Amino acid sequence: MDSPKRPINAHKAYHAHVYFDANTLDTAKHLYEKTQNTFSLKLGRIHERPVGPHTMWSYQVLFFDTDFDGFIPWLDEHRETLDVLVHASTGDDLADHTLYAYWLGNAVELDLRGF
Structure with a gap:
């Protein structure tokens, strides 16, 4: 299997989706707080x-x-062990989540039927 594409800076805007589950919720919350305290970026709600x-559970x-x-x-x-989807935000949701999807860690399967 091919390795997931690593993030590249080739777009104007991005979303990062941090994935977690019940076992890694505390790690995800800690990373959320560290991100909030280190950067002036907009963080979305933590979705369990x-x-x-x-x-998977995530926040963006x-x-x-x-x-x-x-x-x-x-x-x-x-x-740490969390997987992260980094994708472009071009306005084309399908392309953003496929062609312009990059990964930190392992790729997580997405449900693209809604696009």
């Missing part, structure tokens, strides 16, 4: 259920190309 195309972080070079290496270093 699958939402939209995300088949919205950021821009100007944040990418500082945020993505930091996120990769601090995510």
Whole structure:
């Protein structure tokens, strides 16, 4: 199996979706707080259920190309065992979650039927 694509700074805007489950909830909450205290980025709610195309519990972080070079290496270093989808935010949801989808850790299956 191919390795998932690593994030690249090739778009204007991005979402990062941090995935977790009941066993890693505390790790995810800790990362959420560290992100909030380290960066001036917009963080979404912590969802303890699958939402939209995300088949695991998650929360999102919205950021821009100007944040990418500082945020993505930091996120990769601090995510511990959590998997993270980083995707472009172009307005084309299907392309954003497929062609422009990048991963820190392992790829998580998405439910793309809604697109």
